[in-house]
Structures are given as C-alpha cells and as structure tokens.
Amino acid sequence: MSLSERIVFTTGSPLPRPSRWSGLLNGRTASVVVMAIVGGGFAWHVRQQAPTPGGPLGLSLGIVGFLMMLGAETLYTLRKRVRGFTRGRMSTWLQTHIFLGLVGAFLIVLHGSGKFHGLAGVASGVMLVMIVSGFVGRYLYTAAPRTLDGVEIDARELMTRFAQAERNLQALGIRLAARDVAELSIDADLPGWLAVLGRSYLLWRQRGRVRRYVRRLPLAGKSSGVELRRILVDRYELQLDIRSVAATRQWLAWWYVLHVPLGWVLFTLATIHIVAALYYSRA
Amino acid sequence: MPWLQRIPAGPWIVLGTLFLTAVVYIVRGDALFSPGSLRDMPAGKKTLGGVRSHAELADRCSACHATSESGLTMESLCLGCHTDVHSQIDRRLPLHGRLTDAESCRKCHTEHRGSQATLTDFAHFDHGITAFPLTGKHQLTNCSACHKDQTYKGTPQSCIACHAEPKIHQGRFGSDCAKCHSTMTWKNVNLTQFDHNLAAFHLTGKHVTTSCVACHKDQVYRGTPQSCAACHAEPTIHLGRFGNDCSKCHSTATWKNAKLASFNHDLSAFKLTGAHRTTACAACHKDQHYRGTPQSCVACHIEPKVHLGRFGTDCMKCHSTATWKGATITAEFHKFPIFHGGGKNRGECAACHAMPNDYRTYACYGCHRHEPEKTAEKHLKWNIIELQACAKCHPTGRKRPDQPAKEKARSGDRKDFSTLPSSDFGSPNSYQATLQRLLLSVPTTDHVRPIAGLRSDP
Numbered sequence: 001m002s003l004s005e006r007i008v009f010t011t012g013s014p015l016p017r018p019s020r021w022s023g024l025l026n027g028r029t030a031s032v033v034v035m036a037i038v039g040g041g042f043a044w045h046v047r048q049q050a051p052t053p054g055g056p057l058g059l060s061l062g063i064v065g066f067l068m069m070l071g072a073e074t075l076y077t078l079r080k081r082v083r084g085f086t087r088g089r090m091s092t093w094l095q096t097h098i099f100l101g102l103v104g105a106f107l108i109v110l111h112g113s114g115k116f117h118g119l120a121g122v123a124s125g126v127m128l129v130m131i132v133s134g135f136v137g138r139y140l141y142t143a144a145p146r147t148l149d150g151v152e153i154d155a156r157e158l159m160t161r162f163a164q165a166e167r168n169l170q171a172l173g174i175r176l177a178a179r180d181v182a183e184l185s186i187d188a189d190l191p192g193w194l195a196v197l198g199r200s201y202l203l204w205r206q207r208g209r210v211r212r213y214v215r216r217l218p219l220a221g222k223s224s225g226v227e228l229r230r231i232l233v234d235r236y237e238l239q240l241d242i243r244s245v246a247a248t249r250q251w252l253a254w255w256y257v258l259h260v261p262l263g264w265v266l267f268t269l270a271t272i273h274i275v276a277a278l279y280y281s282r283a
Numbered sequence: 284m285p286w287l288q289r290i291p292a293g294p295w296i297v298l299g300t301l302f303l304t305a306v307v308y309i310v311r312g313d314a315l316f317s318p319g320s321l322r323d324m325p326a327g328k329k330t331l332g333g334v335r336s337h338a339e340l341a342d343r344c345s346a347c348h349a350t351s352e353s354g355l356t357m358e359s360l361c362l363g364c365h366t367d368v369h370s371q372i373d374r375r376l377p378l379h380g381r382l383t384d385a386e387s388c389r390k391c392h393t394e395h396r397g398s399q400a401t402l403t404d405f406a407h408f409d410h411g412i413t414a415f416p417l418t419g420k421h422q423l424t425n426c427s428a429c430h431k432d433q434t435y436k437g438t439p440q441s442c443i444a445c446h447a448e449p450k451i452h453q454g455r456f457g458s459d460c461a462k463c464h465s466t467m468t469w470k471n472v473n474l475t476q477f478d479h480n481l482a483a484f485h486l487t488g489k490h491v492t493t494s495c496v497a498c499h500k501d502q503v504y505r506g507t508p509q510s511c512a513a514c515h516a517e518p519t520i521h522l523g524r525f526g527n528d529c530s531k532c533h534s535t536a537t538w539k540n541a542k543l544a545s546f547n548h549d550l551s552a553f554k555l556t557g558a559h560r561t562t563a564c565a566a567c568h569k570d571q572h573y574r575g576t577p578q579s580c581v582a583c584h585i586e587p588k589v590h591l592g593r594f595g596t597d598c599m600k601c602h603s604t605a606t607w608k609g610a611t612i613t614a615e616f617h618k619f620p621i622f623h624g625g626g627k628n629r630g631e632c633a634a635c636h637a638m639p640n641d642y643r644t645y646a647c648y649g650c651h652r653h654e655p656e657k658t659a660e661k662h663l664k665w666n667i668i669e670l671q672a673c674a675k676c677h678p679t680g681r682k683r684p685d686q687p688a689k690e691k692a693r694s695g696d697r698k699d700f701s702t703l704p705s706s707d708f709g710s711p712n713s714y715q716a717t718l719q720r721l722l723l724s725v726p727t728t729d730h731v732r733p734i735a736g737l738r739s740d741p
Binding site for chain 1: 292293296297300301304314315316317318319320344345348349350351389393395404406407
C-alpha cells in the first residue's frame with residue numbers, strides 16, 4: 001500500500017478539534033499581557049497615591065471593567081443565540097469572551113482596591129466564581145467533539161468514524177488478537193466522567209502501549225509503523241470520545257445552569273451598585 | 284437537560300436578586316452599600332454631628348455622601364460636623380487654613396478602610412505649609428519618626444525632641460543644633476556660629492583667627508588632640524630641651540613674647556647661677572630676644588678699666604657669678620710670690636700691704652731681716668738709693684732678680700681675696716690698682732742705675 005492510498009484512511013480519524021488548551025492559551029495569553037500592563041501601571045500609581053474606588057483611576061477602572069464584562073457576557077451569547085448573527089467563527093468569539101471576561105474581572109478587582117465589602121463585595125465574589133466557572137466551562141467545551149465550525153458531533157457520527165478506523169486497520173492487514181484488542185482499546189468499564197477528566201493521561205498512556213505493540217509487529221518499513229501507530233491512537237481517541245460524549249454533554253448542561261445565572265446575578269448586583277454610586281456621587 | 288435550558292431563567296434570576304437585595308437593605312440599611320468599615324476610634328468624649336466616631340454613621344450614607352438631589356457636596360457635609368476645621372479654613376489658620384485646596388477633604392482623608400484604619404493619607408501632604416517645613420533629610424524621614432502614635436497636633440519642633448545630643452558633645456553645646464548642623468547631614472558642620480569656647484579647647488589668641496581645618500583635618504572634629512605639639516612642632520631653637528608643654532612659656536597670642544616666669548633656665552645651655560639667678564631676663568635678652576643670646580661674660584659685662592685690658596675676657600678665672608666683689612687671684616696676676624716668707628703671717632695680704640685697703644703700697648721692712656738701716660747700708664755700695672720699691676729689683680723676693688722664688692706658689696694656687704672690702708674696687712689704692720702698677724713697672728734691669736728723682740711707686 002502506497003502512502004497516497006493511506007491518506008484515504010484519515011476519514012477514520014477523530015474529528016479535527018482545537019487543542020484543548022490552544023484557544024484558552026490564545027485568549028489567556030492576550031489577557032495576561034493586558035493584565036500585566038494594566039497591573040504594572042496600577043502598582044506604579046499606588047506608590048504615588050493610595051487607590052480609592054471613587055477616585056479618577058478607580059472609577060475609570062470600574063467603568064471599563066464593567067463594560068468589558070458586559071461585552072464578554074452579551075456578545076458571545078448573541079453570537080450563539082441570534083440566528084442572523086453569524087459573523088466570525090465561534091472559537092474566535094469564545095476567545096474574545098474569555099479575554100473580555102478575564103481582563104474585565106481584573107479591572108473590577110483593581111477598581112475595588114482590594115475591598116470586598118457590602119454589595120460590591122458580594123458582586124466581586126460572584127464575579128470571581130464566574131471566572132472559575134468559566135475555566136471549567138472552557139475545559140468541558142473542548143472536551144466535547146466538534147466540527148471545525150464548533151458544531152457538536154453526536155455519538156452516531158462518532159461510531160461511523162470508529163468503524164472507518166477499523167476498516168483502515170484491516171486494510172493495513174492488521175487483525176487484532178483478543179488480547180491485543182484489550183490492550184489497544186479503552187477499558188470496558190471506564191466511566192464517562194473519567195474519560196472526560198482523565199483524557200490527557202489516558203491518551204499519553206495509550207501512545208506508549210501502541211508504540212510497544214507496533215514494535216512487536218514484523219512490519220516492512222518505518223513508514224508503515226508510523227501509519228499504524230496513528231491509526232491505533234486515533235481509534236483509541238474515538239473510543240474515548242464515544243464514551244465521554246454523553247457525560248460531557250450532561251456536565252455542560254449543569255455548567256450552563258450555574259454559569260449563566262451567575263451572570264444574571266452579577267449584572268443585577270453590579271447595576272444596583274452603579275445606581276447607588278451615582279446616587280451618592282455628588283462631590 | 285434541555286428542559287432546564289428552555290426556561291427563561293434570566294428575568295427570574297434578576298427579580299430574585301433584586302428581592303434578596305431589598306431584604307438585606309431593609310435589615311442592614313445603607314450599610315449594604317458600604318465598601319468598608321468606618322473608623323471606630325473616638326477622638327474623645329466630645330461628639331461631632333451627634334456621633335463620637337464615623338462608625339456610628341455606617342447606616343446613613345447620606346450623612347457624608349451628598350445625594351444628587353440634596354444640592355450639597357461631600358466637603359460641605361464634612362465641614363458641617365468638623366466645625367473646628369471649618370473655622371481654620373475661614374480664618375486661614377493652621378493647619379487647614381494654609382492648604383490651597385482645603386475643601387478637598389478626600390484628598391487627604393479616606394474612609395471605609397477599616398474600623399482601626401487611619402483616616403489621613405499624607406502621601407501628598409505639603410509639609411511646607413506647616414510651621415515646620417521639611418528640608419534635607421527630613422523630607423525622606425518617615426512621618427511616624429516624629430509623629431508618634433500618629434499624633435500630629437502639638438508635635439514639638441525642637442531638634443532635641445527627636446534627636447538626643449550625641450555623647451561627643453559632652454553636654455556642652457546645647458540644643459540649638461541648627462547653629463552648626465543642617466538637616467542635610469550631621470557630618471558637614473557649619474561652624475561659622477560655633478562657639479568654640481563651649482568645647483573643651485577654648486580658642487584664645489591666634490587660635491581665634493585660625494582656620495578650622497588647620498586643626499580639624501578633613502573636617503573631622505571628634506578626637507582632635509588638644510596638645511600644642513599635635514599641631515606645632517617644637518622649633519629647632521629649643522634644641523629638644525624644653526618639652527611639649529608650650530604654654531609654660533608661650534601664650535596663644537604669639538610665639539615671640541615668651542612668658543619665662545616659670546621657665547627653667549637650667550634646661551638651656553646657659554645655666555643660671557649666682558647673681559644671674561636674680562638678674563632680669565631682659566638684662567641678657569634684649570628686646571625679649573632669646574635666640575642666639577651669647578654666653579660669654581663680655582657680651583654683657585665690659586671689662587673694667589682697672590683691668591687695663593690685661594686680664595682678658597675669661598672672667599671666670601678670677602670671678603664667680605655670685606659677685607664681682609670677691610675675686611680669686613692666682614700667681615698669674617700677682618707676680619710677687621704670695622707665699623713669700625714664712626711665719627704665721629705667711630700668705631696674709633697684711634703681711635706686706637700694711638695699709639688697709641691699699642694694695643698699691645707695700646712694705647718689706649718690719650719683717651724678719653728687712654731693716655731699713657741695714658738695707659740702706661747694703662744697697663749703698665751699689666749706689667742704690669731707692670729703697671722703697673723692693674719688688675722692682677726683687678720680683679721673686681730673692682736677692683738676685685734671676686733667682687727663683689724661694690717658696691714658689693704652685694701652679695693653680697689661688698689666693699681668695701673675697702674678703703677684700705668692696706670699696707677697694709676701682710679706688711687708686713685698691714689691690715687692683717697696685718697690681719696694675721706693678722705690672723706696668725719698669726723692667727727689672729733698670730734697677731742698676733736708677734734715674735735720679737724717679738719715683739717708682741706713688
């Protein structure tokens with residue numbers, strides 16, 4: 001079998017998914033850079049004058065932070081919910097959501113000047129819980145198999161792709177013995193939540209097993225070994241996707257129940273805080 | 284759980300949140316909006332605005348924060364209670380009355396930082412408006428270094444309130460540090476107003492006008508030696524004899540006019556003995572000139588006329604420093620053997636010089652065989668008629684002039700004439716005069732043919 005023929009086997013591979021951390025890294029890297037710059041400036045200002053939430057700087061940070069948080073909450077939701085709003089890829093909007101959420105929250109914390117008291121303190125606490133929740137949501141989001149456009153793939157499609165992977169294996173002339181099947185497949189009793197949370201570890205462990213298995217086979221050339229390893233690892237990953245897809249979707253549903261209402265609570269409290277501040281703002 | 288996502292939760296959550304907030308507001312009042320605890324440390328029993336501390340206003344935001352419809356400002360609310368500050372501002376009195384933006388209370392005073400927190404932030408406080416402007420190192424000093432326990436009112440302004448007088452001052456220089464020190468550093472001292480007489484080493488004489496650095500090298504004042512020798516090397520004229528206690532003879536006014544009352548002249552090369560001990564210094568040291576004073580006698584004492592220049596300048600041969608009156612004479616000057624003859628009067632002046640106090644005359648007659656008649660008889664055959672000046676022809680007391688003295692005085696034998704009366708000195712009959720004439724007498728060879736009418740001696 002020539003290499004060009006083997007390319008056909010890619011249809012049996014798992015769906016192309018963004019790296020679990022790549023989107024977050026992009027959004028996070030931008031956030032870290034901006035936060036470092038703003039934080040440095042704020043630290044310099046603190047050396048000159050004690051910060052106050054109602055001071056020129058504190059007030060500016062509060063306004064900008066609130067607007068960023070508002071943007072983080074509304075823009076991504078609008079992209080998801082409004083049918084006619086299809087501009088940009090969902091992954092890009094997600095990274096924007098992460099960037100605005102992280103930096104906005106950071107500015108709000110600076111605006112509070114380390115105070116977590118009263119209604120504003122409660123709002124800040126809710127905001128921090130939202131940030132943690134956002135990190136969890138991001139992990140669950142990337143754990144669910146999707147198309148390049150971010151559309152989730154259901155279990156049936158995953159089974160089809162797994163069957164194609166099995167055929168690719170047979171086309172290579174590999175027939176897995178019963179003991180090899182146990183070694184190269186996921187455990188029959190692997191729980192769905194472990195398939196989600198332990199995905200990285202399981203894949204790392206399986207790569208080692210596949211390497212040892214291929215080494216035992218009398219293959220003609222090096223390229224055949226590489227191809228076989230890729231097929232076997234993709235097959236294992238498809239098995240993980242099939243096992244975890246149900247659990248991932250369930251968790252995502254629960255996550256929405258927490259994350260979205262937190263957003264409503266946060267913006268309600270923030271609005272009350274802003275109204276009160278404006279009411280007593282006469283200098 | 285698709286059913287869960289289908290519930291329009293947003294409005295309900297908003298309403299629920301508003302409801303809960305309203306409940307808490309009813310229970311806690313305005314404290315709900317407080318960003319932090321208010322200071323709860325009453326300044327005293329006195330109340331301002333009906334409260335003893337800001338903490339009592341925790342549930343009344345509007346007590347300090349002017350609402351939009353009130354038409355007031357936050358500063359007006361502050362000054363409404365703090366009437367003392369208001370009065371300071373109105374009368375332009377310290378402290379607030381000196382501030383350019385006195386009514387911007389929040390520039391310095393911040394609340395909601397905790398019940399124990401300080402209300403005042405001095406980061407931008409201009410200390411220059413106070414009676415004690417900060418200069419030098421004071422600008423870098425921590426506020427609490429001077430304002431103990433965050434008490435600002437009545438902080439003492441004297442240096443010693445914060446700075447103890449250092450030990451090196453030994454309690455001499457008082458507490459007006461600014462006379463010599465600046466706030467820049469303790470080290471570089473401005474001594475233009477420094478009273479050196481407060482120090483252990485009082486400045487007198489020339490020291491008053493001496494530059495500080497002449498004694499205090501590199502502006503180091505601590506441990507400056509106080510001995511003269513530390514700055515002044517002993518002059519070579521001292522020949523290393525007089526030690527380092529310069530003040531025994533010298534004052535700080537000048538080195539020249541040395542005070543010699545306590546000067547030990549015996550340390551010099553010319554020890555004072557006899558009458559020199561009581562002689563005034565100026566008698567030898569003209570114009571208080573001590574350097575190079577000659578040590579010879581003739582430098583001060585001219586040779587008396589009676590010496591006729593015969594005896595040289597080595598006065599000490601005959602005289603002592605005790606007195607000029609008594610002289611010790613030797614055979615060097617008394618050509619006639621002093622110890623001529625014998626008997627009990629041997630060596631006594633009166634044995635020959637019968638006339639008291641007249642040593643110019645002598646008489647050989649009256650002594651043993653010098654009888655005038657026999658002598659005249661003996662000398663007649665030689666046609667010698669001058670029989671009074673025996674020593675002319677018998678200078679050694681022997682029969683013939685060339686005979687040596689019978690009892691020759693040994694070299695170094697001295698006859699002490701210290702008992703001679705003082706009136707003899709200089710008188711025509713004094714021993715000195717006699718001796719002079721003897722020395723000026725004609726040569727002994729002339730006695731063979733005496734010239735008629737010649738008087739050998741007066």
